[in-house]
Amino acid sequence: MTDNTEMEHGFPRSIGKPAQRALLAAGYHRLQDLTSVTEQELLNLHGFGPKALGILRETLAAQGMRFKS
Template structure:
């Protein structure tokens, strides 16, 4: 097994909160695997992804806030 610092960014361990399987699949398929990526997106943009609903948005918003971050305006 390779150390995580040698893996490409898309293969590094995710710091995403547990948002449920449908939302996780939708976010991963769209390339969103790191919490920090959501600071460049609005909630509305993320909600457009099939499988992502208000509950997933709330969980991501809370995880961002815990890190002193937020969705883009």
């Protein structure tokens, strides 16, 4: 497994600790939770940025999911 696919708290470790904390604090605990939120809503979270968004977009797509439109 690569860092991008190793999961911690249900998210790829490669998104970084600040982004993981931001997601958990906002109530998102699994990848599936992210299908109910838009990309902009995630970018509004303190500690969550474009790099994490791109990683999660790819991870969701690989599993046949996507962010809310």
